[in-house]
Amino acid sequence: MKENEQAQQALARILAEGITHGDALELLPRLPRGGIDLFFTSPPYADARSYSRIHPDSYKEWFLPFAREMYGATSQTGSLVLNIKNRVANNGPLKGQRHPYVYELVLALQHIGWRWIETYIWAKPNAVPGRFGPRTKDSFEYVYHFARGAKPYFDLNAVRVPYKADPAEIARRKLDRLGRRNTQAGFGRDRTKTYLLGGADPGNVVSVPQTYNQYKGVAHTAAMPEGLAEFFVKAFSPAGGVVIDPFAGSGTTVVVARRLGRRAGGFEIHEHFIQVARQRIAQDVAEDVPGFLSQAG
Ligand SMILES: C[S@@+](CC[C@H](N)C(=O)[O-])C[C@H]1O[C@@H](n2cnc3c(N)ncnc32)[C@H](O)[C@@H]1O
Numbered sequence: 001m002k003e004n005e006q007a008q009q010a011l012a013r014i015l016a017e018g019i020t021h022g023d024a025l026e027l028l029p030r031l032p033r034g035g036i037d038l039f040f041t042s043p044p045y046a047d048a049r050s051y052s053r054i055h056p057d058s059y060k061e062w063f064l065p066f067a068r069e070m071y072g073a074t075s076q077t078g079s080l081v082l083n084i085k086n087r088v089a090n091n092g093p094l095k096g097q098r099h100p101y102v103y104e105l106v107l108a109l110q111h112i113g114w115r116w117i118e119t120y121i122w123a124k125p126n127a128v129p130g131r132f133g134p135r136t137k138d139s140f141e142y143v144y145h146f147a148r149g150a151k152p153y154f155d156l157n158a159v160r161v162p163y164k165a166d167p168a169e170i171a172r173r174k175l176d177r178l179g180r181r182n183t184q185a186g187f188g189r190d191r192t193k194t195y196l197l198g199g200a201d202p203g204n205v206v207s208v209p210q211t212y213n214q215y216k217g218v219a220h221t222a223a224m225p226e227g228l229a230e231f232f233v234k235a236f237s238p239a240g241g242v243v244i245d246p247f248a249g250s251g252t253t254v255v256v257a258r259r260l261g262r263r264a265g266g267f268e269i270h271e272h273f274i275q276v277a278r279q280r281i282a283q284d285v286a287e288d289v290p291g292f293l294s295q296a297g
Helices: 004-015 024-030 056-073 101-111 167-174 190-196 228-237 252-259 273-283
Strands: 019-021 037-041 076-084 117-122 140-147 180-182 187-192 205-207 244-245 263-268 285-289 292-295
Touching: 004 019, 004 024, 004 244, 019 273, 024 056, 024 263, 037 056, 037 228, 037 252, 056 076, 056 101, 076 228, 101 117, 101 140, 101 244, 167 190, 180 263, 187 285, 228 252, 244 252, 252 263, 252 273, 252 285, 263 273
Parallel strands: 019 263, 037 076, 037 244, 117 205, 244 263
Antiparallel strands: 076 140, 117 140, 180 187, 285 292
């Protein structure tokens, strides 16, 4: 059997399973080369959780083999969107300072060919207070967008946000024949066009409340809010496209992507998360084509 056929069959199995048990490093090479539209993932952060202890000093070296495999599996218009968080070094010469592992990783990813398109800030309006040394509480995380090629899929219209102005005023502005406004730097912008698009550009700060203990019975300490996955899946993958989360945890990416009409699957190394993730997927939607689910009810 040809290599590509085998890879297509492996992908079909992964999509049918929803969450496949195993090490992403072994599973990623099974994906068809160039067959994935979006990798959206939140890998274990450095030294953070009991399920994975990766020292920040060696984080970059740990992550790069995954990144290389994802690169090979991503389509020319595809992307890798990576949610990752800074930490404070708790030992070594940098003790007490921010550890640079996130920045080291970003530069290393760029170096192996991933095009660094944007840094999004996931702002958490409800971040919990605590004792963080001479600094405020952590109330944001990074979401890095890397693209495989020069023209990645991007649908800004899918993530536009409703205008805050009064609807009557918006209706008036849409008809404005003199919509051009100069910015302070003197550049002209025709704001009428924006109103005709039906919503405002959300900008690169994405505010989504962290949902604590959101899924009863999900013994996962790092489940991301669905709203975060929703934003990036909508913006960076086409309807019907293939979305893979190689560090799937409780399955948030898979649940949300399927709900949005993408074909989605994930990998998870720790078996005890898998049962719950699969349950979540099964409960969320009614299955028709494996890996592609339409909203139940
Ligand atoms: C930050 S959590 C992901 C949480 C997920 N976004 C959610 O909403 O539940 C990272 C996950 O990666 C898993 N993991 C760590 N190393 C892995 C590997 N080599 N292959 C697959 N999964 C891995 C961990 O068990 C953990 O569940």
